[in-house]
Amino acid sequence: MTQTFTERENIAVVRKFFEVGPSKGDLAAADAILAPEFSLHTPLPTPGPGIEAMNNVIITCRAAFHELHVTIEDIMVDGDKVTARFTARGIHKGEFMGLPPTGKAISMTGIEIFRVKEGKIAELWGEVNLMGLMQQLGILPVTA
Numbered sequence: 001m002t003q004t005f006t007e008r009e010n011i012a013v014v015r016k017f018f019e020v021g022p023s024k025g026d027l028a029a030a031d032a033i034l035a036p037e038f039s040l041h042t043p044l045p046t047p048g049p050g051i052e053a054m055n056n057v058i059i060t061c062r063a064a065f066h067e068l069h070v071t072i073e074d075i076m077v078d079g080d081k082v083t084a085r086f087t088a089r090g091i092h093k094g095e096f097m098g099l100p101p102t103g104k105a106i107s108m109t110g111i112e113i114f115r116v117k118e119g120k121i122a123e124l125w126g127e128v129n130l131m132g133l134m135q136q137l138g139i140l141p142v143t144a
Helices: 007-023 027-033 050-064 130-136
Strands: 034-041 065-078 081-092 105-117 120-128
Touching: 007 027, 007 050, 007 065, 007 081, 007 105, 007 120, 027 034, 027 050, 034 050, 050 065, 050 081, 105 130
Parallel strands: 034 120
Antiparallel strands: 065 081, 081 105, 105 120
């Protein structure tokens, strides 16, 4: 028998994922929230499929941006889809996408849409403001 999850429970799963995965780097806890068939769709280069790809994103971002913390700014739900607008903050102390560390504090925004199935995240579609990040790191000029 398949259990039906409420929209409130779906939001709670996504909130917990942000807390334990990107913000704390606890891959075991994050993995427990992801469905075995998890699929990741983001503009970031992510070696590996599924859960392995998500782990690579978390590891790469936490290695590049020390003290990384992700704050959910807005969260909305419609059935099994949860959308979160977030801000990630940290200090660029490790290589990121081939860029050497700058020591600069960053604040990067993004939006992610999660599909929750039976209490676990089955899919994630994400878009992040990489142009804004590159401007903060001094790689691209700031436009007026």
